Amino acid sequence: MNSSISAVSLQNNALTNLALGISVSPRKLGNSDFAAEYFMQFFNQKQKHMDFLALRSFPVKACVSCGRCDQKNNLPCILDRSKPVETLESEKNILAFENRANYLADSEDNANFLFDKLFSVPALLICSPIYFYHVPALFKSLIDRSQYWWNRKLQGHERFATLPPKRLAYLILIAARPQGLRLFEGALVSLKYFLDIFNFELQTPLLLKGLDAKNALKNNPEALANIKQYAEFGAEQFSLETLL
Ligand SMILES: Cc1cc2nc3c(=O)[nH]c(=O)nc-3n(C[C@H](O)[C@H](O)[C@H](O)COP(=O)(O)O)c2cc1C
Secondary structure, three states: OOOOOOOOHHHHHHHOEEEEEEEOOOOOOOHHHHHHHHHHHHHHHOOOOEEEEEEHHHHOOOOOOOOOOHOOOOOOOOOOOOOOOOOHHOOOOOOOHHHHHHHHHHOOOOOHHHHHHHHHOEEEEEEEEEEEOOOOHHOOOOOOOOHHHHHHHOOOOOHHHHOOOEEEEEEEEEEEOOOOOOOHHHHHHHHHHHHOOEEEEEEOOEEEEEOOOOOOOOOOOOHHHHHHHHHHHHHHHHHHHOOO
16 A cells, blocks of 8 residues: 655645545554555456545644634634744734744644645545544544634635535444444544535445454455445446546
8 A cells, every 4th residue: 555645735626536545543554544445446446546545644733723714814724834824913822823833843734735635536435443432633633624624615715616516425434342323423423524524425434343453354254345345336436426
């Protein structure tokens, strides 16, 4: 698998021809990585159209609730290092702003790169483990940072004018517990609305239980058969959508 996708910043939303499969697990070569790889193996037999990205290779700083994106004057996110940020009077008491240099210096931020991907891929697969009935923190950081685009969409930002009204998103969630009626509930609600910002329509997700050890999925023929079926269905559906 190749997770070293080059960081090309797209200024418009011209769709690329490569769909994207993202593993959002911090655990390298664990169940979510394998689910993505296995899905892509069958999807690409029919489509040759999906590339892989490991979110852990593209860290995202957590939202600090500066409130800039709530305002209608198109201020950049306080964490957006690609733009100059001026201190506003009202921001003087925001802790993160006072320590902005430190906060930004201690690790990289790939939010712009990842959002560019979300604006430009024709279809999406997300593979995520369940952490405390939700998604892992590194993915939750990206979800929280999408508040910027949620606000900008409401405000009629130009980027949404050229975005197709509907793209397909597939989702595989993986949990260790063998049962639990509400095991996936938290993640599903968040993901539906996160994806909706970028006009992705969440397709029926594949929910896999009872998988804990790093190799658990690899050694579970029933779960693998379900992923194969999900991928083949997805490839079929994707080719129909792109013909429309
Ligand atoms: C911090 C943490 C929290 C977890 N929380 C849950 C949970 O709430 N429910 C559950 O069924 N499994 C939970 N798990 C287990 C993982 O979902 C499980 O091991 C999964 O297979 C990991 O997938 P990965 O190999 O892609 O990382 C948790 C694991 C970790 C490390």
